[in-house]
Amino acid sequence: MKEQSDTTVAMRRRMPAEWEQQEAVWVSWPLNPVTWPTRMQSVWNSMSSMVSALSRHAKVWINADPARVDAIRRLLESEGGIVMDQIRFSGVPTNDAWCRDHGATLVQDLESGRLCGLDWDFNAWGDKYQPWDDDNRVASAMSALLGVSVERSPFRGEGGGLEVNGAGMLLLTRSVWLNPNRNPGVTAPSIEAWMKPRLGVDQVFWFERGMEQDDTDGHVDMVCRFVSPNALVFAVERNSRGLQYRAMQELREQAESIRMPGGGHPDLLPLPLPDAVYGEDGRILPATYANFLPVNGLVLVPQYGQERNDANAMGILGECFPGKELVGVDCRDFIREGGAIHCLTQQQPSARS
Numbered sequence: 192m193k194e195q196s197d198t199t200v201a202m203r204r205r206m207p208a209e210w211e212q213q214e215a216v217w218v219s220w221p222l223n224p225v226t227w228p229t230r231m232q233s234v235w236n237s238m239s240s241m242v243s244a245l246s247r248h249a250k251v252w253i254n255a256d257p258a259r260v261d262a263i264r265r266l267l268e269s270e271g272g273i274v275m276d277q278i279r280f281s282g283v284p285t286n287d288a289w290c291r292d293h294g295a296t297l298v299q300d301l302e303s304g305r306l307c308g309l310d311w312d313f314n315a316w317g318d319k320y321q322p323w324d325d326d327n328r329v330a331s332a333m334s335a336l337l338g339v340s341v342e343r344s345p346f347r348g349e350g351g352g353l354e355v356n357g358a359g360m361l362l363l364t365r366s367v368w369l370n371p372n373r374n375p376g377v378t379a380p381s382i383e384a385w386m387k388p389r390l391g392v393d394q395v396f397w398f399e400r401g402m403e404q405d406d407t408d409g410h411v412d413m414v415c416r417f418v419s420p421n422a423l424v425f426a427v428e429r430n431s432r433g434l435q436y437r438a439m440q441e442l443r444e445q446a447e448s449i450r451m452p453g454g455g456h457p458d459l460l461p462l463p464l465p466d467a468v469y470g471e472d473g474r475i476l477p478a479t480y481a482n483f484l485p486v487n488g489l490v491l492v493p494q495y496g497q498e499r500n501d502a503n504a505m506g507i508l509g510e511c512f513p514g515k516e517l518v519g520v521d522c523r524d525f526i527r528e529g530g531a532i533h534c535l536t537q538q539q540p541s542a543r544s
Contacts (some may be wrong), residue, residue: 208357304543308334317372402410
């Protein structure tokens with residue numbers, strides 16, 4: 192593994208869109224009793240169901256303390272439809288389960304086609320949850336296991352804080368990347384200058400913020416996602432008295448001003464939020480259907496036990512990804528800790544030969 196830290200590196204890379212071919216999906220198994228104090232078995236069951244669906248379409252790498260692997264393996268082996276030959280255990284321990292954020296963002300070198308890992312110097316969303324020492328080692332460990340180079344970012348962030356279309360466009364939120372709890376004194380132009388050659392983008396659009404009461408400070412993958420090079424879905428709050436109504440109205444207004452690299456605007460497709468989902472303390476949780484995951488012939492869609500709303504989200508995303516298998520994953524336990532399917536996973540694009 193070759194460590195790179197020079198921010199002036201001239202190498203040109205590209206982050207493929209998620210609907211492009213993927214070799215594998217990485218997850219970090221939920222093991223922290225502090226995060227999941229009363230729902231561990233339920234969370235394990237939901238993870239097992241999700242991994243089973245993924246295994247039918249790609250390899251699945253699981254980060255977990257080696258001492259817990261046998262228990263995880265036994266649960267997976269009892270899961271109907273799972274393809275155990277597709278499961279790999281990395282032996283990499285983590286503090287928590289949010290692989291999108293602490294894992295490596297894997298990009299392609301445009302000359303060789305080989306993969307490279309980007310390490311965002313994870314600090315638990317601005318020092319919100321300690322410890323995060325194991326989590327901050329995951330990106331380099333993933334890269335080492337894959338035998339690819341890793342480059343550590345000169346500023347802090349998370350994989351859920353960026354969204355690309357694979358064709359030159361990048362979406363970010365100022366509330367994440369310009370937040371003093373991650374990057375005091377860092378400017379938008381400096382972030383753009385570093386990201387553009389490494390993610391293969393020509394144009395960056397900045398949203399001001401994401402969802403209310405989102406512990407990540409507003410990750411874009413909770414509210415706005417590309418479904419094709421020229422179309423994106425965005426979260427909509429239909430209840431004018433709802434907690435998210437104002438923020439989602441602002442999001443839509445901002446999305447209407449997005450200019451694509453070739454000129455013109457993307458198609459904007461509304462994806463209504465579920466009805467309010469409450470935590471045990473009565474707090475409204477950042478539940479969203481935008482945290483879906485496309486993997487080859489599969490799309491995993493968050494579900495919240497709301498028959499009509501869940502079916503509507505499945506229908507909208509089914510139209511966005513025609514011909515793909517849609518599988519719903521119960522995310523009611525996941526969202527109690529602030530995330531869903533996309534937050535729990537990190538894709539490994541196929542290396543180009």
